[in-house]
Amino acid sequence: MDWNSFVGHDRQRTWFRNAIQNNRLASTFLMVGPDGIGKRTFARLIAKTMLCTGSDPSAFAPCSRCEACAQIDASTHPDLIEVARRPDKTGLIMEQLVGEGDRRMREGLCYELRMKPYSGRRKIAVVDDADTIAEEGANSLLKTLEEPPPGSLIFLISTSVQRQLPTIRSRCQMARFQPLSADNLTQLILRHGLAENSENARSLAAQAGGSMATVANWTNEELKSFRSELFHQLIQRPLDFTKLAKAVQGNMESVGTDSQPRRERLKVILDFALQFYRAGMEAKLNAQSATSDNRSHLSQYGHLVSLHSDAFVSAIQRCMEAREHLDRMVSPASLIEAWAADLAVISRA
Ligand SMILES: [Zn+2]
Structure with missing residues (x-):
């Protein structure tokens, strides 16, 4: 991977290149933006x-x-x-940051950062899933963030500023990343062979909200039949919320008994529902436009959804709310039931 093949984020590139060339690169960054960009x-x-x-780093061309x-x-x-974050854990754990048991402060990220660089240059840390650091772990990081070892660079990868503890936030330079443009996403979809031709790639990009993570979910074979079932149920009038909740719960449980993979799957399902209602609203807005050439699979579904514009907005808000609550660790089963019941009420309006 080099800068020539990296897609998008031109503004951040220019910013970092200037900072490196002018020798004024901060040592700790919070990189904020949606997943998969x-x-x-x-x-x-x-x-x-x-x-x-x-x-040389100033050439900005490794x-x-x-x-x-x-x-x-x-x-x-x-x-x-x-x-x-380890796949079976809900968040980054303290041991990863400061070592385990009697190895505390003798291994882990903070310790390794303080070691002399092998290359004689600098140590660089990339902390993914920084949103999931619990307070105890965050506290163990503070000293390192406050007095980073000379020359070191730390990148915390995050999806939301709000999800960072103020103590962490205040010690980092913020770098905000926007969703990828439809053109950039189309380019990536074609490069990864996720669509047969450029028309399909464009159509997929149009519904993926600027994220390759969403593209991956939409192109996942295993999820395809469930998604059709989900859409089929969302179209029904009246919406059978018991049946909907049961189907969602069943699919969530199909990934195993660990709570974290279940949460991840439920997030994907809620995103499907969210995209479904967004496409429905878009189809409604485009209904008068004879020139609309959005032929995506989702928009065809969207045309089948008969809701008032207000109801679309409510359904979209309800899906986003459910996603937020999921992040705050509410019990998934009761969350699914309440969400499905509310969608039934909304679709009656
Ligand atoms: Zn090199």
Whole structure:
């Protein structure tokens, strides 16, 4: 991966290039933006730019030929420390930051950052899922954020400023990332072979809200038949909320008994419903326009949804609210029931 093949975020690129060239790069960044738009890749590219031995950082063009570049691409560079939430955990755990038991302060991210850089240059940390650091873990990070080891760089990857504790927020320079443009997303979809032709790629990009994470869910074979079933139920009048809740609950439970994967799956399902209502509203707005050429699968569904504009807005809000509550760890089963019941009421209006 290099800057030539990296797609989008031109403004941030220019900003970081200027900061590096003028030698005024802060040491701790909070990279904020939706999932699946390239924030982590961006941070890794900055790391590559700073650690490449074949070109100066100010050139902002890592060579991709030296050993350091190869090690960054393979995630084996000794001066690049990467942590992310473990799949079975609800958040980053303290042990990942400051070490476990009697190894406390002798391993983990904060310890590794203080070690002498092998390359003689600097240590760089990329902390993914920074939204999920609990208060105890955040407190253990504060000292490192406040007095970062000389020359070190820390990137915290986050989806929302609100989800960061004020103590963390105040110690970081903010870098905001926007969803990808439809053109950029189309380019990525084609590059990853996720659509057969450019028309399909454009149609998929139009419904993915600027995120490759959403594209991945829409193109996931396993989820396809469930999505059709979900849409079929959402179209029904009256909406059978018991049946809807049961189907959603069943699909959520199909991923296993661990709570975190279940939450992730429910998030995907709620996003499907959200996109469904958004497409419905769009179809309604475009209904008079004879030139509308949005032929996406979702919009065809959208045309089948007969709701007032106000009801669309309410349904969209209700799906977003459910997603928010899910992040705040409300019991998924009761959340599904309440959400389905409210959608039934909304669709009656
Ligand atoms: Zn290099």
